[in-house]
Amino acid sequence: MLLGVVAAFGLYWFAPWKLVTDTYVDDALPATAATTTPAPSASGATASAPPARNQVLAGGAFVTHEHATRGRAEIVRRPDGRHLLVLRDLDTSNGPDLRVWLTDQPVLAGTAGWRVFDDGEWFEVARLKGNRGDQVYELPSSLVPADFRSVSIWCRRFAVSFGAAELTAT
Numbered sequence: 001m002l003l004g005v006v007a008a009f010g011l012y013w014f015a016p017w018k019l020v021t022d023t024y025v026d027d028a029l030p031a032t033a034a035t036t037t038p039a040p041s042a043s044g045a046t047a048s049a050p051p052a053r054n055q056v057l058a059g060g061a062f063v064t065h066e067h068a069t070r071g072r073a074e075i076v077r078r079p080d081g082r083h084l085l086v087l088r089d090l091d092t093s094n095g096p097d098l099r100v101w102l103t104d105q106p107v108l109a110g111t112a113g114w115r116v117f118d119d120g121e122w123f124e125v126a127r128l129k130g131n132r133g134d135q136v137y138e139l140p141s142s143l144v145p146a147d148f149r150s151v152s153i154w155c156r157r158f159a160v161s162f163g164a165a166e167l168t169a170t
Contacts, residue, residue: 021094023130029086030054030076030136054078057145058167063107065114066155067093069163073151075139083145085125087135090153097157098128100137102148107166114160117152128153 032054059074071090077083085100103122107113125137139145145167152164 022132023094025090025130025133025135027129027134027136029088029134030078030084032056032074032076052079054084056170057083058169060107060150060165060168062090062092062153062163062165063109063113065111065152065161065163066158067095067162069093069153071165073165073167075145075167082141083139083143085137085139085151087137087151090131090133090135092131092153092162094131095155095157095162097155098131098162099154099156100125100128100135101152101154102139102143102145103150103152103164104148105150107150107164113164117150117154117161117164118159121147122152123148124154 033056055077057075057077059072062069062071062073064070069090069092071092072088074086074088075083076086085102087100101117101122101124103117104120105116105122108116123143125139129135148167150164150166153162154160155162
C-alpha cells in the first residue's frame with residue numbers, strides 16, 4: 001500500500017510522460033517592423049507618437065539550461081501602445097508546471113544560469129502554452145517591458161530554468 005502511494009506521488013511530481021510528449025502551438029505572429037529612432041523636428045524635439053505598425057523593441061535567442069531549448073523571444077509594441085511577448089520557433093522539452101517569466105536577471109550559459117531567475121525581480125506572464133511552436137502573450141498595461149532583461153521558460157515545480165533569452169534592444 002505504502003509503495004503504491006509513493007509511486008503515485010512520484011508519477012505526479014515528476015510527470016515523466018511529459019519528457020516524451022510534445023504540445024505544439026501555432027499562434028498568429030504579429031507582423032513587425034524594425035524599431036527606428038524618430039528623427040528630430042525642426043525645433044530639435046523628437047516625436048513620441050506610437051508607431052504606425054508593430055515594432056520589435058527587444059529580442060534574443062534562447063540558450064539551453066536544464067533542457068535543450070531553441071527559439072527566439074521578442075517584446076513587440078503594438079500601434080495602440082500595448083506590448084506582446086512573442087516566442088518564435090520555440091523548441092524545448094515538455095515538463096511539469098512550465099511558466100513564461102520576464103526577469104531582471106542576466107542570462108548565464110550552462111548550469112550557472114539554471115536557478116538565477118527567481119533571485120531578483122520577475123513577472124510570471126503565463127503558463128507556457130506548449131513546448132513547441134510560435135506563441136504570443138499579451139502583457140498587462142501596468143508592466144514596463146524595459147524593466148526586464150530576460151525571458152525564462154521556468155519550471156515552477158523544480159525552481160529551474162529550462163532555457164532563457166536575453167532581451168537586447170533592437
